[in-house]
Amino acid sequence: MKEPKVHVGILFEPQIEFVLLNTYLIDGTEISGKQVVTYDEGKILWNGRRYEELLFEPRHEQTDAFELLDVTIGINFHWERKEDQRFLGALKIIVENGKLTGINVIRVEDYLTSVISSEMSATASLELLKAHAVISRSWLLAQIQKNKEITETHADYSAFTQTEEELIRWYDREDHTRFDVCADDHCQRYQGITRASTDIVKQAIAATRGQVLTSDGKICDARFSKCCGGAFEEFQYCWEDIKYPYLAKQRDYRTENGKADNGTLPDLTREVEADRWIRTSPKAFCNTTDKKILSQVLNNYDQETTDFYRWKVEYTQDELSKLIKERSGIDYGQIIDLIPVARGTSARLWKLKIVGSQRTLTIGKELEIRRTLSPSHLYSSAFVVDKEDISPEGIPGRFILTGAGWGHGVGLCQIGAAVMGEQGYKYDAILLHYYIGANIDKLYE
Template identity: 55%
Template structure:
């Protein structure tokens, strides 16, 4: 690959999409769109653009390109942190091309942009300008690697013509994972489901721009393939295997890593329930075991910094709260919850399968994100938790205490751990080598 690719980022889909352009934009048919505010909507699967004085049908897609490279378009009320506890709306500005397509009754806004420009935004959105240069470089490499791997995977799936399976469901078991099933009309989404991308809205760090330039084209590779590099906020002390979180495919560079300079000698087998219980209820040494606000601010944006307990955390539910929550989130009536039983854990102690015993229904749920969805109004911090069933009355617990470890799926790079490594003087190559064992750094363009 000699030149960087152009990518398509799905930003938002709305029934009525309001946007503003900073100067003249032109459609693929050379129609001029002067600077100003517009509303896009769908009628009979056609793109309709509404101004204060007019309404025009543009067919089944519309592409708007800026006359000047420095121009931007602004999308109104973009939701960030979708379904997470920090969900909020904001207006966001983007450089590059605005593409509009129908998505059911909604209009989907897609930003078409060069990959390196996309990365400059991702690094600014995911990381603070106070981050160490080595952390920013490491993140630029994994973000670039992940995206290029996803593009290659999409091409492979399309050429193969096969159905991408993301669930296994029977009468007494629901196993789901979430990866690429949403994104068939663009390369990557703009939210935490993929990588947090907020256009040029949050690009205020020359250091972030510089680190992307310094790593231009650099990717992680394993056996001549670009690595499907992953990252999460806090692994909780040990990173998880890819196949325990997503599709049942083993990647040797995405396996258990003890997040410590002391290596595997400090770690027991967290797939065993007694070992997992002891591990989670304590706070063993790890890079990501930090409360240093200076370091945390490198990784956590302002709205994320409201979260202070993530290396180890607790959540408490009454019987009424938990039974109503699981019914609401799963759509299944379990009755009163009798027991939350761990069936299978991964190498980081994250639950892969959890059996929910109720007075009306007993069922096994997995994988980790589905478990987190069922046990929280948004998402539980992680599926690495143990449960205390308290205040039993007639065999029915009246209180449940979940004690957990880490924040996120735990696969690949641990952002807080990597931030600590950067502060300790590790180079970005050492950070990458720590989290992605056996992967090699290569220049793809």
């Protein structure tokens, strides 16, 4: 197998401005400098002419670069902002959903060099960076393969079910049909060569070149999140109802003999156990406040968040009822209760009943819950609810959400893996802690 190329959706705007920093080719014609393309009557308007699609190809693939202006990063998160970003490889412009989409076409290993630098600090330990290189490569190639299967078989990956009593949906990268992955946290954070890659990142990519995680002869869908909160979540509680053996229940801790400490992991699908787990601070790899370790995993804007292993959010009645209406588009009236219905193996809720004075509805899965209960995204759906200042009519005046972890908790826990790296674990041991029973195989040289 040759090293594949990946199509990464970067920018989705009615007008895209970019600068070709070197000489690029389009239909054999050389071009460079600042360019502007505009959506116009279902086509791309560029230099006075309309096109169905444009492809600007570098003359020298390893060194030629272009700059996209005003790229939005952190879409719908609390750190959302715009910045100019630089990329190696080719730039494709297509028409999609009444806008233009800017796509970077780049070799997988070059893509990964950026992903590791974008997802994590380049000061991370070599073993952590190697582990992340393998999972990022695995996840990417698994998604490309899955997309190919969907296209060829017309498989139905429906992510939405609704009845009068329930609204259950999940969000995955099947949202993208005209490119492989997007550049934001929805897929993998990718910011080209905007953030310089250090020698240690390049070393980690080179040392693991072509390596992927596999299970039963297939590339693993190697998910990862910032902080599992002490226990791993299983895939089916966050996305479609598929149980992967390598994304299984386990505590994020190992005993002195190196074995996973599952003996002390309670059944967090049970409400009484979940409540106790979330309100305490059990020992785990990711239970750390070590700034040196955290700085390896968290970029500057991620460090704006300081509480992630255990956290609290408080809302008044007015704040919560208004927030839920704005975020869901459903008017529940005053919020009477938030009732846990179903939890996964890390205590993350995948079904939550919202009881209002006008409407009652059970929602899920975990990301839908997080989006509904926060102006951006709640840190995780592993939380318990306390109600205060309850009126004679039974209407709470205040809700307190006490929670655990940051993100969906499936697969590798970045903060836990950083701690393992500092404690001397090699990258393969880190990987096989988070992806249970998986293998590490080399796809291409």
